[in-house]
Amino acid sequence: MMTYFNIFLAFFKISFISFGGAFGALPELQRIVVDVHHWMSAKNFVDAYVIGQFVPGPNMAMSGVIGYMVAGILGWFVALAGIYSGSLITMRIGSFYFERHREVQVLKRIEIALRPLVLGLITASAIKFFVMQAQGSLGLAMIMSGLLVALYSYKKVSAISAIFLGGFLWWVVSFF
Amino acid sequence: MIMTHTKMDPSLKDWLVICFKIGALAFGGAGRGMLVRDAVVVEKKWLTNDEFHQIHTVASVLPGSNIANLAAYIGYRLFGNLGGVLGVIALVVPGALLALMVLLFIPINQPDIANIFLGFSIASIAIFAVFIAQLFSGIKSHHISGPLPRSKYVLRILVSLTIVVSILLGGSFLITLLGGLALCLFVEFLA
Numbered sequence: 359m360m361t362y363f364n365i366f367l368a369f370f371k372i373s374f375i376s377f378g379g380a381f382g383a384l385p386e387l388q389r390i391v392v393d394v395h396h397w398m399s400a401k402n403f404v405d406a407y408v409i410g411q412f413v414p415g416p417n418m419a420m421s422g423v424i425g426y427m428v429a430g431i432l433g434w435f436v437a438l439a440g441i442y443s444g445s446l447i448t449m450r451i452g453s454f455y456f457e458r459h460r461e462v463q464v465l466k467r468i469e470i471a472l473r474p475l476v477l478g479l480i481t482a483s484a485i486k487f488f489v490m491q492a493q494g495s496l497g498l499a500m501i502m503s504g505l506l507v508a509l510y511s512y513k514k515v516s517a518i519s520a521i522f523l524g525g526f527l528w529w530v531v532s533f534f
Numbered sequence: 535m536i537m538t539h540t541k542m543d544p545s546l547k548d549w550l551v552i553c554f555k556i557g558a559l560a561f562g563g564a565g566r567g568m569l570v571r572d573a574v575v576v577e578k579k580w581l582t583n584d585e586f587h588q589i590h591t592v593a594s595v596l597p598g599s600n601i602a603n604l605a606a607y608i609g610y611r612l613f614g615n616l617g618g619v620l621g622v623i624a625l626v627v628p629g630a631l632l633a634l635m636v637l638l639f640i641p642i643n644q645p646d647i648a649n650i651f652l653g654f655s656i657a658s659i660a661i662f663a664v665f666i667a668q669l670f671s672g673i674k675s676h677h678i679s680g681p682l683p684r685s686k687y688v689l690r691i692l693v694s695l696t697i698v699v700s701i702l703l704g705g706s707f708l709i710t711l712l713g714g715l716a717l718c719l720f721v722e723f724l725a
Contacts (some may be wrong), residue, residue, distance in 0.1 A: 375711055378669075379600045381662075386707035408655040409636050415557035415629030416566075416599050422630040423637050438630055442622055445598035449606035449618065452596045457611070462588055467677040469595045471722035474690040475714040477669045478697025484666060485702060488659045491652055502653075503660030510661055517661050518561045524657020525650040532649040 361429050364395065366440040369421050373444020378476025380418045380441070384483045397428045404490055411521075418442075495531075502527050544580040544612040546620075552578075553605055553621045558628035566601050567593075570608070580612055602626065689721045 368390050376383035384407070391397050398406075406427060410420025418441050425437025456465070492499035506524055509515040515523075552573045560566045567590060575586045589611065593603035602622050609621030636642070642651055673690045676682040693714065700710040 373598050375597060375708065376599065377597050377711070377715075378594065380598070383707070385701055389707065404655075405642055405651075408651045409633050409642070411655050411658045412636060412651065413629040413632040414559055414561045416601050416626060418599050418602075419626075419629040419633040423633050426634060426637060434630070434634060438626060441599065442602055442626055445602040446606050446619060446622055448596050448598050449593065449603050450610060450615070452592050453607045453610045456588075456592050460588075462591070463677075465588075465591055465595060467722065468719075469591050470675050470677050471718050472595060472715070473669065473673045473675070473718075474693040474721070475697060475711075475718045477666070477673055478694040478714060479701070479711070480669065481666055481694065482698045482701035484659055484662055485698070488656065491656050491659075499656050503656060503663070506657050506660045507663060511664060520661055521561070521654050521657045524660065525653035528653025528656060529646060529650045532645075 362432060362436045365425050365428060365433055366436040368395070369425075369437045369440030370444050373441050374448070377472065378480060380416075381483050382476065382479030385486055391424060391428075398424070400490070402427060404487075407487065408491075498531055502531070541582070542579045544578070546613050546617055548578065549609065549613060549617060550620055550624045553609075553624035554628060556601070557625040567604055570601070570604055574608060581608070686721060686725065689725055690718075693717045693721060 368387075372380065372383050372387050372390075375386065388400070388403050392400050392403050403424070406420045406423040409423050410417055413419050421437040421441045422434045425433035425435070427433075429436075488499065488503075489496065502524060505527075506520045509523070510517065510520045552570070556566060556569050556573075560569055571583075571586050571590075574580050575583050581589070589607050590604060593607050594600055596603060602625060605621045605625045606618045609617035609619070611617075613621075641647055673694065674682055674687060696717070697710055697714045700713075701707065
């Protein structure tokens, strides 16, 4: 029972500290799940992240995967309930306040002011996860990424095709 | 641009279908907010463009998954508590179920499959880098018309860099977050 509660709480907390989307709070989620609670190894955490990236919809689908790895189907449920009930509560209060005050200008200014924070958190997460996943083959990973970004930006290859191509290329590369 | 301001009566069923579709079909990071906009503003005309952008601002400034925040707010606004809660569930469940299926039925530890998945994931960060580049150009924005003073731009870049370095060196996330919040507000309102 305590485990379920702790899973819920871990994800509930993450929801309130993820500014600019949950991606920026991933290092903290990893710390809580791997280092504080010892629920899983760093490798399992990366597996959960990879699966979460692979499916459609909000990328915090990985919460459910982590919950399941720790405590089965009920763990899946409480992890998702934790992270998304945070959103529902925050937005209930936020919308309640904003529908009454409509301080659009102030809010817009704060949103712009916080952009460096969001940029910093997300960049740090991206670097951290990129390096963790590339493991020994950082150079190869960078070359492949450069190629995919070029295809995506200049040849208008869709994001999902670029991601599938990445899977194929990395598989081919693994033979060498 | 011609803007029609006739708003249509929202239907809860249609709203849940929209959320479910985005949850089940929208792959790959950024830009999903715009799918919501297309559905709610352009197609259904439940909200005006301005209303949507105000809601989008609230959803991105408050903590939490951006797309879930957006769905929660639009749901609350159009249909009350039920619209928010059910909307988020419809958005989240398809991907969460699919992720569970992948975990249960695909042997992700088999070396070939592990490499393919790793490739997917590395590629998704690569594509994400394009989004990060857009965020970077976003920090040039000024809240009033006219260009942002150069000194403020430099300060903002320094704040971002400080946060990146702090996280990568393993500094406490909470302290980095609170410090970053304080620095951002300081740069905007006092510097």
